[in-house]
Amino acid sequence: xxxxxxxxxxxxxxxxxxxxxxxxxxxxxxxxxxxxxxxxxxxxxxxxxxxxxxxxxxxxxxxxxxxxxxxxxxxxxxxxxxxxxxxxxxxxxxxxxxxxxxxxxxxxxxxxxxxxxxxxxxxxxxxxxxxxxxxxxxxxxxxxxxxxxxxxxxxxxxxxxxxxxxxxxxxxxxxxxxxxxxxxxxxxxxxxxxxxxxxxxxxxxxxxxxxxxxxxxxxxxxxxxxxxxxxxxxxxxxxxxxxxxxxxxxxxxxxxxxxxxxxxxxxxxxxxxxxxxxxxxxxxxxxxxxxxxxxxxxxxxxxxxxxxxxxxxxxxxxxxxxxxxxxxxxxxxxxxxxxxxxxxxxxxxxxxxxxxxxxxxxxxxxxxxxxx
Amino acid sequence: xxxxxxxxxxxxxxxxxxxxxxxxxxxxxxxxxxxxxxxxxxxxxxxxxxxxxxxxxxxxxxxxxxxxxxxxxxxxxxxxxxxxxxxxxxxxxxxxxxxxxxxxxxxxxxxxxxxxxxxxxxxxxxxxxxxxxxxxxxxxxxxxxxxxxxxxxxxxxxxxxxxxxxxxxxxxxxxxxxxxxxxxxxxxxxxxxxxxxxxxxxxxxxxxxxxxxxxxxxxxxxxxxxxxxxxxxxxxxxxxxxxxxxxxxxxxxxxxxxxxxxxxxxxxxxxxxxxxxxxxxxxxxxxxxxxxxxxxxxxxxxxxxxxxxxxxxxxxxxxxxxxxxxxxxxxxxxxxxxxxxxxxxxx
Numbered sequence: 001x002x003x004x005x006x007x008x009x010x011x012x013x014x015x016x017x018x019x020x021x022x023x024x025x026x027x028x029x030x031x032x033x034x035x036x037x038x039x040x041x042x043x044x045x046x047x048x049x050x051x052x053x054x055x056x057x058x059x060x061x062x063x064x065x066x067x068x069x070x071x072x073x074x075x076x077x078x079x080x081x082x083x084x085x086x087x088x089x090x091x092x093x094x095x096x097x098x099x100x101x102x103x104x105x106x107x108x109x110x111x112x113x114x115x116x117x118x119x120x121x122x123x124x125x126x127x128x129x130x131x132x133x134x135x136x137x138x139x140x141x142x143x144x145x146x147x148x149x150x151x152x153x154x155x156x157x158x159x160x161x162x163x164x165x166x167x168x169x170x171x172x173x174x175x176x177x178x179x180x181x182x183x184x185x186x187x188x189x190x191x192x193x194x195x196x197x198x199x200x201x202x203x204x205x206x207x208x209x210x211x212x213x214x215x216x217x218x219x220x221x222x223x224x225x226x227x228x229x230x231x232x233x234x235x236x237x238x239x240x241x242x243x244x245x246x247x248x249x250x251x252x253x254x255x256x257x258x259x260x261x262x263x264x265x266x267x268x269x270x271x272x273x274x275x276x277x278x279x280x281x282x283x284x285x286x287x288x289x290x291x292x293x294x295x296x297x298x299x300x301x302x303x304x305x306x307x308x309x310x311x312x313x314x315x316x317x318x319x320x321x322x323x324x325x326x327x328x329x330x331x332x333x334x335x336x337x338x339x340x341x342x343x344x345x346x347x348x349x350x351x352x353x354x355x356x357x358x359x360x361x362x363x364x365x366x367x368x369x370x371x372x
Numbered sequence: 373x374x375x376x377x378x379x380x381x382x383x384x385x386x387x388x389x390x391x392x393x394x395x396x397x398x399x400x401x402x403x404x405x406x407x408x409x410x411x412x413x414x415x416x417x418x419x420x421x422x423x424x425x426x427x428x429x430x431x432x433x434x435x436x437x438x439x440x441x442x443x444x445x446x447x448x449x450x451x452x453x454x455x456x457x458x459x460x461x462x463x464x465x466x467x468x469x470x471x472x473x474x475x476x477x478x479x480x481x482x483x484x485x486x487x488x489x490x491x492x493x494x495x496x497x498x499x500x501x502x503x504x505x506x507x508x509x510x511x512x513x514x515x516x517x518x519x520x521x522x523x524x525x526x527x528x529x530x531x532x533x534x535x536x537x538x539x540x541x542x543x544x545x546x547x548x549x550x551x552x553x554x555x556x557x558x559x560x561x562x563x564x565x566x567x568x569x570x571x572x573x574x575x576x577x578x579x580x581x582x583x584x585x586x587x588x589x590x591x592x593x594x595x596x597x598x599x600x601x602x603x604x605x606x607x608x609x610x611x612x613x614x615x616x617x618x619x620x621x622x623x624x625x626x627x628x629x630x631x632x633x634x635x636x637x638x639x640x641x642x643x644x645x646x647x648x649x650x651x652x653x654x655x656x657x658x659x660x661x662x663x664x665x666x667x668x669x670x671x672x673x674x675x676x677x678x679x680x681x682x683x684x685x686x687x688x689x690x691x692x693x694x695x696x697x698x699x700x701x702x703x704x705x706x707x708x709x710x711x712x713x714x715x716x717x718x719x
Contacts, residue, residue, distance in 0.1 A: 048576065218613055226563035229583035230592075243584035244570040 032279045037112045038252055040084040040101050046245035047103065053089045054101055058082040059128045081113045081125050085139070095137030095352025102142060105245065107171070107284070107323035109141055110148070119151040126155040134159045137352035142342035143168050143324060152343055161345040161353070164360050168342040170326040172334040175319040180312045183320075191332045195305045198298040202264075208271075210303070212262035212310055214254070221254050224261050227270035228287070231263075235289035246275075246287070253277050260315075262307045264290075264299050272299035274307055282319040283311040304333065373426045373433065373465035377473045380414070380421040380437070387423070391435055394460040399490050403622035403629050404456045404668060408597055410437070413458070416590040417451040422475070426465055434461035444479035444696070446471075452579075453590065455629075455668035456485050456685075462493040471692045479700045483688040498688045506687045507670035510679035514665060518657035521680070529677045533650055536643040543642060544611045549651045552606045558599035561606035562592045565618045569634040581632065591620065591632070598622055609648045611639070617648040626663035628656065649678065 033039055044054035058080050084101035088094075100109045110116045111125055126133060133139070139161065144152065153163035177183045184192055202208045215221035225247060232240055240246060253259040260276040260283070272290035276283055285307075290300040311317045322330050324340060331337075346360070347353025380387070392407035399405050414421060414437070426434035436459040437449035448457050471478050485506065486495055495503070514521075522530065540547060552561045566582040574580035581587040598604035603624055609617040617635035621628050635645035656662045669675070676682060691701040 046575075222564060222567055223560060226560070226567060226583045229563075230589075233584055233586075233589055239586070240584040243582045244575045244580075246584070247567055247570065 030279060031116065032108065032282070032284065033249075033253060033256070033258060033277055034106060034108050034284075035110050035112065035116065037082065039249070040082075040112060042245060042248045042252065043101055043105070044084070046248055047105075047242050049086075051089055052086045052099075055085045055087045055098065056082045057085060057129050057132050059125075081111050081121070083111045083125070083129065083133075087136075095350065095355075096135060097138045097140075098136045099140040100142060104324070105242075106143065107321075108145070109143055116145075117147060117151075119154070122151050123155040123158065126159060130159040134161065134347060134349070136161075136345075137347050137350045138356050139345040140342065141345070143340035144343055145171075146339060146341065149341055149343060152345075156345050160349045161347050162357060164344045164346065164357075165341045166344070167339055169324050169340045170337050171324060171340050172322040172326075172330040172337050173319060174334045175336065177312055177318050177320065180309050183308060183312055186335055188332055191301075194298065195301060198302050199305070202297055202299070202302050207267055208297075208299075209265045210263070210306055211265070212260065212303075212306055213314070214257070214259060215261060218251075218254075221251065221259075221261075224263060225250055227263055227265075228261065228273040228275065228289075231270050231273040231291055232287070232289040234291045236292055237289060250275060260307065260311060262303050262310075264303050266294065266299075272303045274303055276307055276311065278311055278315045278317060281317050282321055283315065283317045284321045284323055286323065308333075373428060373463065373469065375470055375473045376423075376425045376427065377438075377475070378423055378425075380418075380423050383423050383425065385425075385432070390425075390432055391460060394432065394435055398462045399460060400627070401624040402456075402490060402627065403598070403603060403624045404454070405458070405460050405490065406624065408601075409594060409622070410454075410458055412590055412594050412597075413451055413454055414449075416586055417453065418449060421449055424470060424473075426461070426463065426470070428463065432461070433463040434459070434465065436460070438474070438481075440476075441482075444477050444692075444700070445482065446474050446478060446480070447482035448484065450484045453587065454485070455631075456487045456490060457483050459483070459486075459491060459494060462491065464493045464497055467497050467690050468693050471690065471697075477696060478692050479694075479697045480692065481690050483686075483690075486686040486688060488683055488686075495686065495688075498690060502688050502690050504687045504689075505684045507685040508676070509669065509683050509685050510667050510671040510676055511681040511683075512653060512665045512667075512678060513680045514653065514656040514659070514662055516657070518654050521653075521657065526677050532643075533646065536647055537650075540611075540642040540644070540647060547609055547611045547616075547644075547647075549648070549655070550608045550610065551655070552608070553599060553602070553604070555596050555599040558604050558606050559592055559596040561608060561618070562595045562620060563588075564608070564615055565606065565620060565632065565634060566591070568615055568618055568636060569632075572634060572637045574634070580634075595620060607648060607652045609644055609651070611644075616642075617644040619648060619652060623661065626661065628662045628665045630665065630667050630669075653678075 030036065085098045086101050087096070087098040102109045108116075111122070114121045114125060133156070141152065149163070149165050153165070156163055174183065174186070211224070215224050229240070229243060250259055258277050258279055260278055262274040262276070263270050264272040271294045273288070274285070275287040276285050288300065288304070290303070308320060311320065320334070322334055344356070344360070346356040348357065388407040388411050391410065395401060395405050395407065403409060418439070420439065422438045424434070424436045424438055425432060438446050439449045440446055448459055450457060467481070471481050474481070483498075487509070488495060552558050563583050566580065566588045569575065569580040570582040572580070581591050583589070583592065595604045595606065603622055605621045605623060605628070607619045607621065608615055615636070616639045618633070619630055620632040621630050633645060635648070653665070656665065667675070671679065671682065691697045
C-alpha cells in the first residue's frame with residue numbers, strides 16, 4: 001500500500017485539491033516559480049539587508065536600470081527580461097560590487113523571462129545590457145547549474161568580465177518517475193519498511209491526523225501557514241529570518257495553484273509541516289520541519305512519504321526536486337545528485353576587477369602548491 | 373522594609389502565587405502585571421533575573437524583577453512587551469536600603485514605565501529630579517451612552533470617522549467586526565494578527581510579532597491561556613474574507629487593556645485601524661464586563677482626542693548614596709550638560 005493510501009485508510013486524513021479559481025493545470029508550463037519576476041519582486045520587497053539595494057538590470061529604453069521595489073517592480077520585471085541583482089550601497093573600498101538577488105531561499109538563479117538553457121538569449125541579454133553590467137568590478141551569481149556555467153562565462157567574457165566558478169552546494173532529485181509504485185520501487189527497502197511501519201503506528205489510534213494538498217480557502221491557507229510556522233519555530237532549525245517572505249511566496253504560489261502544504265497534527269497540535277511547490281511536471285520540496293519530541297514517531301518521514309504519493313498520484317509529476325543542500329537523509333529519497341555552482345565575474349578592464357582576478361590566481365597557485 | 377534579594381529561582385516562597393496575590397490586593401488584577409503575563413515574559417525574554425522581595429515583619433509587601441546591566445547599573449526588568457514596570461505591591465520604602473542590597477558594587481537602579489495608578493508609593497520614594505516623563509498614557513471610560521461619549525470628541529475627529537466609514541462602505545459595500553474570546557479562536561486570531569502585522573512597517577523593521585518568531589510564540593501562548601480564563605479578546609475587521617485590522621486585548625476586573633493593534637496598510641486610505649477602534653468602543657459601551665479601556669501607549673495628539681483620561685508615565689534613575697554612586701551621578705550630569713550645550717551650539 002502506498003503512503004497516501006495507508007494514510008487515507010486512517011480516519012483522520014483530509015486531502016485538498018486546487019480550488020476552481022486556482023487552476024493547477026496550465027496550457028504552457030511556466031518556468032519554476034523561483035525564476036519568475038514575482039519571486040524576485042517578493043524577494044526584494046521582504047528581504048532587506050543593510051548596505052544592499054536591489055537592482056533590476058533591464059534594457060528599458062528610457063531608464064536603463066530599474067531600482068523600484070514592490071508591485072511597481074513586478075510590473076517592470078514582468079514586461080521584459082531582467083537580471084535581478086543586489087548592489088552594495090555607498091562608496092566602498094572594494095570597488096563596485098553586485099550579486100545575484102538570491103540567498104539560502106534561492107535554489108536556482110537566472111534572468112527572468114529567459115529560458116534558463118537558452119545560451120543565445122542570455123548572450124543577447126548580456127550584450128544588450130553591457131553598459132550597466134560592465135560598470136561593476138565584480139558580480140557574484142549563485143546558485144547555477146553546471147550547464148549554466150559556460151553560457152554565463154561566455155556571455156560575460158564578451159563584455160570584459162571573466163567568470164571564475166566555484167562549488168556551492170548539491171541538488172538531489174528524482175526524475176522520470178512513472179507512478180507511485182515506480183518511485184517506491186527505487187527506494188531502499190529500509191526506507192520502505194520504516195515508512196510502512198511508522199504509518200501504521202502513527203494512524204492506529206486516531207490521535208494523529210494528516211492534512212495535505214491545496215488549502216481550499218484563504219482562511220484555511222493562513223491557518224495552515226501559521227501551523228507550519230509554529231512547527232518550524234519548535235524544530236531544530238534556526239528561527240526563520242524572513243517570515244514575511246515565506247508568507248508572501250506561499251500565498252502567491254497558492255494563488256497560482258502551485259502550493260502543496262502538508263501537516264501532521266497530534267491531538268490538534270501541528271507536529272510536522274512541509275511546503276512543496278508543483279510547477280508543471282516537477283515538484284519542489286521547499287521547506288520541511290517537525291517538532292523534535294516527535295522524532296521517535298518519524299512524523300517527518302511519514303509526512304514526506306504522503307507528500308511524495310500525493311504529488312505523483314494527484315499532480316502527475318515525473319520529477320521531485322529536493323532543491324539546495326546535501327543532507328544525508330536526502331540520499332534515501334532521491335537517486336540523482338548534481339552540483340550547484342557559484343560564479344564570480346571579475347571585470348578585466350577595471351583596477352578592482354583585476355585585483356580580484358589576481359587574488360583568485362594567487363589562491364589557485366597557493367592551493368596547487370599545498371596540494372589541496 | 374526588610375529586603376530579600378535572590379536569583380529568581382532561589383526565591384523561598386511560591387513565586388508566582390505570591391506575585392499574583394500582590395497583584396490582586398494592590399493592583400485590582402491589572403493584566404499588565406498579572407503573574408500569567410509576567411511568568412511568560414520571564415520564560416521568553418529574561419536571563420539571570422533577581423527578585424527583590426520587601427517584607428514588613430513577616431508580611432510580603434513588594435516584589436520586583438531586577439536585572440544587571442553591568443558596571444554597577446541595575447534596572448527593573450522590562451522587555452518591550454511589558455507596558456509597565458514589573459514591580460508589584462505598593463508600599464513606601466527607603467530606596468537606598470534596596471540599592472545597598474544589590475549584588476556587587478551598585479551605582480544606580482533604573483525604573484522604566486512607572487505608572488502613577490499602579491506605583492504611587494514607589495513614585496513617592498523617588499525624588500523629582502530622578503524622574504523623567506517618558507510617555508502620556510490614555511484611558512477611555514466606557515460607561516454611560518456611547519453617543520454622549522462620542523459627542524464630546526473634537527468635531528474634526530467625528531467628521532473624519534464619518535468620512536472614513538462612508539469611504540469604506542463606498543469602496544467595499546460592507547465590512548464586519550468579529551470578537552473572539554474562546555481559547556482556540558483567540559490563538560488562531562493571534563496567529564492571523566502576526567501574519568498581518570509582519571506585512572506592514574513593523575515587519576520591515578523587524579519588530580512585528582509572527583508565529584515564526586519568539587514574540588509571536590509568546591503572544592499566542594499568553595492569549596490562549598488568558599482566553600481559557602475568560603480574560604482575552606481579539607477584535608478583527610474583515611472586508612469579505614480579508615482580515616484588514618486586528619487588536620489584541622486582555623481583560624480583568626472591568627479593565628480592558630489593548631496590547632497590540634495592526635492593520636493592512638493596503639487599506640490605509642479607508643483608515644481601517646481607526647474604524648476598528650470606533651466599532652470596538654461602541655460595542656464596549658453596552659458591555660457590562662468592561663468599564664475602562666487602558667491603552668498603555670505613548671499617545672499621539674491624534675490618539676488623545678479619543679480619551680477621557682490621560683496620565684504621564686515615568687522613568688527613573690536612582691543613584692546609590694555612596695562615594696562611587698555620587699561620583700557616577702556627577703559624571704553623568706556633567707556629560708548630559710555638555711551634550712545639551714553642544715547640541716544647542718551645533719543647532
